[in-house]
Amino acid sequence: MHSIDLDQAATTALDPQVREAMEPWLGEHFGNPSSRHRRGVAAAEAVDRARAQLAGVVGARSEDVIFTSGGTEADNLAVLGLARARSARGRKLVIGPTEHAAVRASAEALESEGFAIASARADAEGALDREHLTELLDAETVVVAQMLVSNEFGSVYPSAPLARLVRACAPNAALHVDAVQALGKLELSIGELDADSLALSAHKIHGPQGVGALVLAPGTSLRPLVFGGGQQGGRRPGTENVAGVVGFGRAAELAEQLRGRTLEHLRELRLRLATGLARIEGAHLLELGAQTMPGICTVLFEGVPAEVRLHHLDERGVAVSVGSACQAHDSDVSPSALAVGLDADAARRMLRFSFSRHTTAEEIDAALAALEAVEGELGSLGR
Amino acid sequence: MTSTAAIGAPEMVLIRYGELALKGKNRGSFEQALMRNIHAATRCVGEVRVERRRGRMAVFSERRVMDVARRLQDVFGIKSLSPAWGCAVDPEEIADLARRVLADALADFPPEGPITFRVSSSRAEKRFPLNSMELDRFIAERVLPDHERLEVHLDAPALSLGIDVRPERAYVFVRRLPGPGGLPVSTLGRGMCLLSGGIDSPVAAWLAMKRGCRVAYVSFHSPPYIGERSKKKVRDLVRVLARFQPTSRLFVAPFTEVQTTIRDRAPEPYRTVLYRRMMQRIATRLARREKCGALITGESLGQVASQTLENLTCIEAAADLPVLRPLVTFDKEEAIDLARKIGTFDISTRPEPDCCTVFMPGRPVIRGHLAACEEAEATLEVENLVKRAVRGTEKLEIESDV
Known part of the structure; x- marks a missing residue:
């Protein structure tokens, strides 16, 4: 059965060019970057190059890029690491209304260390409620976490205006931005975003799974989560995943080169889907906030x-998701959906279609045809 | 015509240069060097356009203007810089833009309490209907009613709204970011820095660049007594230092033969001084080839045994070029503070041996005599050793990674 993957926000296929960049480091060049012999130094150089590639894409300095095991670890390192490093100044965290579980759960884990967690609210349009946020921010606040692109709705939460509000109202706070769904789609410069840290993941941009990064603004300090041999300046020790970070570096570089075209392509696909959905009774494409990825x-x-509907579509070879893939593990509804004003019943009737630069117009058409067939099959159950 | 529209990204970065403007006849070439360095420093962000204007420069970028501004903070010769927004040369339009720039700037202040404020205009366009003082007043009258918290304060205000009226466009700015000062790299000739991998020599190179010197590097490598990681450490140091000048050339000179020969034939206490004399000779040869007018070292008086006045005299006697020692009067802490600021400290403190630590004598001479050095060298075939080292030198071009 031909398979159409419209679940590209969950993961993306490895780009052949990325695989090609990784292969030598899985085979002939195998080495530990900490080893003192030439094989080791060659591996260390490869890690450095990947670091520079990624730094270049997000306008950061190489030494401010910390490779992790993925977006989740990057979010954890930011939330826990920044909060603990600043705990002498305050013990309060403010997190965005639609944060990924990696942020939300790590913030909650800090409650046992005496931190208080406050959630920002979305306004009626699904954008950040600035007034409410201003009330939450104070000198006690040490971390503010707000994602750049919602993994569930695609809504964009501009970071720079938020950063200024944070600096003005919460002078002791660091701003962490989960940019996992923004990489390769939006211009990402840590300076322009005015963030203190940025979480990224490789497998959302046709890179390998199991690799992510936390990028810091110059001079940002944090407490490590793991301890060991002092790799990556002690901020994230452990032997580097050489092939993985090489793949990430290449994937990031490719995604950045293609970013303009990718965004244009995604816009066309979205329009195609929206046009097709108009023919399906009761289907309604959500647009939350002022801007959507x-x-x-x-x-x-x-x-x-x-x-x-998901299983009916799956049966016809079309993969989509309900809420986010990570959320799909929980039986309950997505807290983000509730935060943006949907009720629990509506939240259970949400399907996410997500695309990457590999998605084609034909796949959208085929998915729409499948969806129409499913609606026919569901008949009155569908309404 | 009050506008509440949010303000977008700044249109350009306005640059002020300090000493540069004082250099009379050389000004043209100083400005050209600064422009070249600006292009190089912002290369990784994107293409920029630089316009020269009396005593200032404007750097335009299609994208990431704030990233460009950050890079410019590392360009020697720049005293301060301001991201600026532009509008048509019309008093009302300027007032409208000023209102929005101010509203934006106020977001950086705590939500309550008074903020001291002033307007300061400059006017290159003399046909503009208002002179600077009149424009200051005109703008203040139009922005103050919108912002009750602003209190006019001409001396040291918390918020200074700058206005620059050019013939074709007017610019408004508030933030002033500090530049590194100094003189543009390449305006004061070239120097060859002896880079050891320690804390001091990268700082010395940086200080030489700060005073307009373009720096090339030579490092001495003694395989297989020391490994590839020591070489990588030096490369990494040069990569950080390359942020401050367009590209950097690193020479890696083989030093094993020199060191083993000295170890085997010269009196032990003199070894370190003799190694260093050989380094000066090799560096001098490479420097001449690279048209460098001086050697640069991280030596500091009294810091280690080889750095007494007597030993420095012995070492310098082997150099055929002036030796600049920017750190000669620095305390270790001062060098460390600068190294941290430059970004080389964490690399310098990686525990890699260099060619000196491995071949260190047991009891080095503290007050060496030149005559004793020359006597010891008489048996060494100095010229042949130098020639072979120069011939075996590896040349690397290193670019900044940011």
Whole structure:
């Protein structure tokens, strides 16, 4: 059965050019970057190059890039590491309304260390409620975490205006931005975003799974989560995943080169999907906030829970998701959906279609045809 | 015509240069060097356009203007810089833009309490209907009613709204970011820095660049007594230092033969001084080839045994060029502070041996005599050793990674 993957926000296929860059480091060049012999130094040089590639893409300095095991670890390192490094100044965290579980759960883990957690609210349009946020921010606040692109709705939360609000109202706070879904789609410069840290992941941009990075603004200090041999300046020790970070560096570079075209392509795909959905009764494409990253389309349906439609589509070779893939492990509804003003019932009827630069217009058409067939099959259950 | 529209990214970065403007006849070439260095420093962010204007420069970028500004903070010769927004040369339009720039700037202040404020205009466009003082007043009258918290204060205000009226466009700015000062790299000739991998020599190179020197580097490598990681450490140091000048050339000179020969034939206490005399000779040869007018070292008086006045005299006697020692009167802490600021400290403190630590004598001479050095060298075939080292030298071009 031909398979159409419209779940590209969950993961993306490895780009052949990325695989090609990685291969030598899985085979002939195998080495530990900490070894003192030439083989080791060659591996260390490869890690340095990857670091410089990624730094270049996000306008950071090489020494401010910390490779991790993925976006989740990057978010954890930021939330826990920044909060602990600043705990003498205050013990409060403010997190965005639609944060990924990697941020939300690590913030909650700090409650046992005496930190208080406050959640920012979305306004009626789904954007950040600035007034409410201003009330939450104070000198006690040491970390503010706000994602740049929502993994569930594609909504964009501009970082720079938020950063200024944080500096003005919470002078002791660091701003952490989860940019996992923004990399390769939006211009990402840590300076322009005015963030103190940026979480990134390789496998969302046709890089390998198991690699991510936390990028820091110059001079930002944090407490490590793991301890060991002092690699990466002691901020994230452990032998580097050489092939993985080489793949990440290459994937980031490629994604940046293609970024303009990718965004244009995603816009066209979104428009195609929206046009097709207009023919399907009861389907409604959500647009939250002032700006949306077009590669993530969340569609509200009527009738049966989204889970049922997901399996019907899967049966026809079309992969989509309900809420985020990570959320799909929980039986409960997505807290982000509730935060942006949907009720629990609506939240259970949401399907996410997500695209990457590899997605084609034909795949959208085929998915729409499959969806129409599913609606026919569901009949009155579909409404 | 009050506008509440949010303000976008700045249009350009306005640069002020300090001493540069004082250099009379050389000004043209100083400005050209500064422009070249600006292009090089911002290369990784994107293409920029630089315009020269009486005593200032404007750097335009299609994207990432704030990233450009950050890079410019590392360009020697720049005293301060301001991201600026532009509008048509019309008093009302300037007032409208000023209002929005101010509203934006106020977001950086705590939400309550008074903020001291002033307007300071400069006017290159003399046909503009208002002179600077009149424009200051005109703008203040139009922005103050919108912002109750602003209190006019001409001396040391917390917020200074700058206005620059050019013939074709007017610019408004508030933030003033510090530049590194100094003189543009390349305006005061070239120097060859002896880079050891320690804390001091990268700082010495940086200080020489700060005073307009373009720096090339030579490092001495003694395989297989020391390994590839020591070489990588030096490369990494040069990569950081390359942020401050367009590209950097690193020479890696083989030093094993020199060191083993001295170890085997010269009196032990004199070894370190003799190694260093050989380094000066090799560095001098390479420097001449590279048209460098001086050697640069990280030596500091009294810091280690080889750095007494007597030993420095012995070492310098082997150099055929002036030796600049920017750190000669520095305390260790001062050098460390600068190394941290430059970004070389964490690399310098990596525990890699260099060619000197491995071949260190047991009891080095503290007050060496030149005659004793020359006597010891008489048996060494100095010229042949130098020639072979120069011939075996590896040349690397290193670019900054940021």
